[in-house]
Amino acid sequence: MTKPLFAPVIENAAAQGRVVLVCEHASNAFPKPWGDLGLTPDQRAAHIAWDPGALGLSRGLMQRLDAVLVHAPVSRLIYDCNRAPDMPGAMPAKSEVHDIPGNAAISPDERLARTRALYLPFHDGLHALLMQRIALGLRPVVVTIHSFTPVYFGRPRAVEFGVIHDADPALAVAIRDAGARLTRLNVALNAPYSAADDVTHTLRVQATPYGLPNAMLEIRNDLIADAAAEQAMADQLAPVINVGVAEIQKQAKAS
């Protein structure tokens, strides 16, 4: 069976700013040929299917930073573009307490088909965007935007704004520091999880090998639960990102 290709959605491609925002978990769409994977409407609306609020926040940041925005058009439960094809989380059989019936027994051919249809177009599209900006002398700053559930496996999470780094911590540390100074959010570095949990795949593939400054931002999803909250959070975080980027540019000049 030939499956369609799902290219990433790219918004504001001609942006003048250096930041490229990436939202791998923007969508809870369950298109054919996969369909709903046997999930209920409630499950398809829950954090297991996508990062609620992340796309709205990303668009708010895109406007305020004059950034490019790249986002995935399909639920992470069909293919999680922040995971390599052999990671268990790429097409998970279980997410938190939920079984995913349509992922219970994925054949190698089906794994290959989803990799071709979803993972490769997403990463090739993002890679082309980044490399073309590099070729033009506009070295990008890669910032991925995620949201996390306030209660996980029954435990509440106190952190509100997590900043996660891959091999190079500079931008994440600068954004964490700016977040602590400029907002009243409960900010933490490498929380609610870290690169050791294999959550920095996009940074590792797209930014680290090129020495591009990068960070992964995680916002607790109860703080971006509707459009007004998303915009208010974008108002808070846009200056935080700007200050973080300015700080590492200052460090780069000083070294």
Added chain:
Amino acid sequence: MTKPLFAPVIENAAAQGRVVLVCEHASNAFPKPWGDLGLTPDQRAAHIAWDPGALGLSRGLMQRLDAVLVHAPVSRLIYDCNRAPDMPGAMPAKSEVHDIPGNAAISPDERLARTRALYLPFHDGLHALLMQRIALGLRPVVVTIHSFTPVYFGRPRAVEFGVIHDADPALAVAIRDAGARLTRLNVALNAPYSAADDVTHTLRVQATPYGLPNAMLEIRNDLIADAAAEQAMADQLAPVINVGVAEIQKQAKAS
């Protein structure tokens, strides 16, 4: 001006072996629209334009290892696929003692055009091959094949077989050890240069982020100066690679 796309050449794509051989400097072709960049025929045949002998050796290894082989179809002087678009060596204005007239003043648009025509198709093609093998559960071992000139800036080089690693040294060390044990070649780790010289771009982009075993092999080109010598070197190095791969598989099982 629209420029053609130069996809990598992929040979033995259905190989049963786990090794994927990559030869970024296989070709000294100078196709339109760039042409010869103002170089003489002697310069276009020299080590600055390609890695003489590397493709023949790679094909010999491909047959002996039942490996896939991926190689670039255009001279590294038009675009060096082992360099990111903003590295000086990607489209060098000078190589060793030779000025490259056609690269003396490359505009941002021309840099972008070569990146699109040469770098992106090469790396997207290699990436697709690797990810599809990963999706099928056939985790590849990435080995890049290079040759180096016996005399550089007037100085002779004693090393005959260099094994270079990126972040993960395991396979390179195992191949170096096997090379020292199984051949009479002058073998050295991270010689005649190393990752610190930014020569491991392909490994860094295609293997390191996925945790794939990887190494870069460098053979002094006077030892692979004709077809018979290439085949004799493949006879020597195929068992060295096999022993190196077996050694890291043993280490992985023991850990």
